[in-house]
Structure formats: C-alpha cells, structure tokens
Amino acid sequence: MENLGQLGQYLGAGLACVGMAGAAMGVGNVAGNYLAGALRNPSAAASQTATLFIGMAFAEALGIFSFLVALLLLFAV
C-alpha cells in the first residue's frame, strides 16, 4: 500500500514536470517576439530589455511553480 502511494507521488511529480514545457514555450515566445521586434526596429530594442526580462521572469516563474510541485511531491508529501 505504501508502494502504491509512492507510485502516485512519482507519477504526480513526473506529470508536474510537464508544466515546465508550458513555461518553456512561454519564455521562448517572449524571447522570440522580442527578437522579431528588435530586428524590425533595432533602435528601440535596447530600451526594452528590462521589459523582456520582466516578461521572461513572469513566464518562467510558472515553470518554477511546477518544478516546486514536483519537488514537494517527491520529498515533502
């Protein structure tokens, strides 16, 4: 029975890691759009790097949340 619980833990942790894919797409989307915009208007690119990092940070934070869920399932439940 304990093994079954552990099975659930590990399955859940693995599933939680799928959430990182979403974060990866989000971060890639932010960076890609930034690059596209920067290539169209390179003079405005430098002023928007801060916005780029803020956007990446928000997108990445959600991936970190899924990573945290995975860790909590593995170690803290």
Next chain:
Amino acid sequence: MFSLLQQTAPVVVEESETVVITESAEAAGHGADAVAAADAAHGAAGHAASAPGMPQLDFTTFGNQIFWLLVILAVIYWVLSRIALPRIGGVLSDRQGAITGDLMAAEEFKHKAKEAEAAYDKALADARAEAGKIVAANKAEIQKELDAAIAHADAEIAARSAESEKRIGEIRASAVEDARSVAREVTAALVENFGGKPDQGLVDTTVDQRLKGVLQ
C-alpha cells in the same frame, strides 16, 4: 530511487527527532525564542509524519536563517549607504565634473586656436601685400634706373658713332687725297718718261677730272 529514499528516510527522521527534543528543551529553558521553538515544533511535526527530503522545508532552520539574513542585510545596507554608495557617487560626479570641465577647456582652446589661426592668416595676407608693394616699388625704381642707363648708353653710342663717322670721313678724305696725289705723281712721272715736260697744273686738273667718276 525507491530504495534510496527508504534508506535515507529513517536516518533523517532520527535526526529531526533529536532536533525536536533539544529544541523543545531549549524552548522550555528559555522562553525568549518562542518563535524559533514554535517553528521547530511545527517542522518537527511535519517531519515525523512523513519522510522529509527538502532541507528548504526544514522549519527548524528557518529562525536561524531569517535572523542571520536580517543581520547580514543590515550590515550590507549600513556599509553601502554609509560608505560605498556615497563614495562611488562622489567619484562618478567628480568624473562627470572633470569631463565637463575638460570639455569646456577644450572648447576654449579650440576657440583660441581659431583666433590664432585668423591672426596668422591676417598677418600672412598683410605680409603678402607689403611684399607686393615693395616688389612694385623696386620694380619701378629699377625700371627708372634702367631707362636712365639705356638713355645714357644710347647717347654714348650716338657720340661714339658720330666720332667714328667723322674719323671714317677723315680717313676717307685723306685716302682720296693720297690717291689723287699718287695719281698726279704717277701721271707726271709717266708724262716725263714719255719725254714730255709735265705741266703740273694741267696734269692736276686732268687727273682730278678723271678721278671724279672713280672716287666717291
């Protein structure tokens, strides 16, 4: 992984149990750090219930970390706000001032250089004009001298050529005279040789008449 967790789990539980005991003993002894003790008890309860693996969720260490973090932050804040940041800000504004001052000085020097250049150009133009004037004056003087010399030389030449003309005339006249006398003498001698008695006057007029076409 399974067996790994199972191996490590009892050990960690043991550790946290000892922590619980000591912590609660501490808390009983000193009521001062009730927060830490509460944290410890809370964490320990969580630990006892399950197999803990994340040191981040080990609440017994939270009080310690928070306390030292606040101490370190206060130290860094004090060092930065009292010493480092004013100093760096001062250096940066000093540099900005120095750069601005240097730029202004450079501007000043540039202005001076321009003025000097203009003065130089003016001096050069003046010197050119002066030189032109001097050259013109010299030229006129030289021309005058030259004219005088030419006139002098022309007069000299005229005098000389007149003199030569005269001497040539004299020479020619004497030559004519010589030729006439020679011709008279020759004529008189011829007449004498032919046995005549030369009449000097007749000979002279005859020779002169004959010579009139030849000489001159």
Next chain:
Amino acid sequence: MAEEEAGGLVFHPMDQFVVKPLFGEGAVNWYTPTNATLWMALAALAITALLVFGTRGRAIVPNRVQSIAELLYGMVHKMVEDVTGKDGLKYFPYVMTLFCFILFANFLGLLPKSFSPTSHIAVTAVLAVLVFAGVTVLGFVKNGAHFLGLFWVSSAPLALRPVLAVIELISYFVRPVSHSIRLAGNIMAGHAVIKVFAAFAAVAAIAPVSVVAITAMYGLEVLVCLIQAYVFTILTCVYLKDALHPAH
C-alpha cells in the same frame, strides 16, 4: 531503476542544501552560526571588498576593481531611475543592497562545496516580504487611500471593474510568493540538476557526457545567477513604482 542498471548510483541532489551548524553537531538554534551564516557573511565580505576596498583610491581614472564597482552602481542606479523615476532614487541604497546580496550569494553558491543561501525559501521569502511590506506601507503613506486606485482599473468598462479589482488584488498578494519562489526555485533547480549529473559521473561509460553536461549547466547557472538577481531587483523597482505612482 537507475541504480540497478548502473550498479549503485546514489542520488542526493538535496543534501547540498542542508543547513548545518558550523561548529560541532547539534541543534540549529536561531543564534547558531551555520553554513548559511558563513556564506551570507562571505557575501557581505565580498561586497565590502568590491565596493569599499575596491574604490578606496577614489580615482578619476578607475582601475579594474573600481570600474566593476562603478559598473554595478551605474547599472542599479540607472535601473531605479528608469523604472521608478527621480523620486525613487531615495530607495536606491536598499535596492542596491538587495541586488548585491542576491548577486554575490548566487555567485558564491556556485563555488564547489559551497552553500547557496538564496536557494532557501526562508531567505528569499524574507527578502520578498520585506519588499512587499515596505512597498505596501510606502504606497499608503505616500498616496493614502488613493493607493487603492491600483486595484480599480479606471480604463476598463465599469461592469468589469469589480472583477478586475479582485484579480488585481489576488495578483498583488501573489507578488511576494512568486517573487521569492522564482529566485529560490531557479537556484535550487540549477544546483540540483548539476548534482544529478555529478552522480551520473560515477559510471565510467557516461562520465564524459556527464562532465560536459555539468560544464554546460554551470555556464547556464552563471547566467541564471546574474539574471535572477537582475530580475529580483527590477521587479522590486516595478513594485516601488506602483507604490510611488499608483495611477493605473
């Protein structure tokens, strides 16, 4: 599983985060000097060395250390000024403190055998809660009830505004959570991944791959350390701007 086919692979990716007393064994009391204390103090020392002893020449033409210190100063100063405006410069020392502490704690944590204080939720949560509480108090002190205009999106249709207000309120209170977990999670994840790769190095067949992977991860982590310090700081500035100019 891994250990059966690889013959005794042992994974302890989280052991590096354990907080231990520096001297001897025993309980971790609130005053006990621990490895966390040591590495935080080393970060403070490194900051002092760079920003105080590095600039003691006060040279108009800086040497290398002084130009690094000036670079840090200029970067954070410009960030605060650009994001919050001139009136935010009053809080520049605290923002600089945060940036320097996080940056140096991150970088020192990359040394082998070291400990990263910033990988602990306890530390980053305190940093984030200090910012959150400070910004909230500051917002109310500076703007009074007008600060609540932050949640009342006046540019939206009237019917939507209560809904948006609830969403804004929730997102406002989620700020310290994401602010702290982002930093701790990034650092923790990077260190754990490196540790997992290091465990694979015990198997001769895949050791070279593992070493290359560790090197690549290490390079990425250097970048992440800088970016996370930058992101934490710039988000602090953004929150500060909300407190100083809550007009939505």
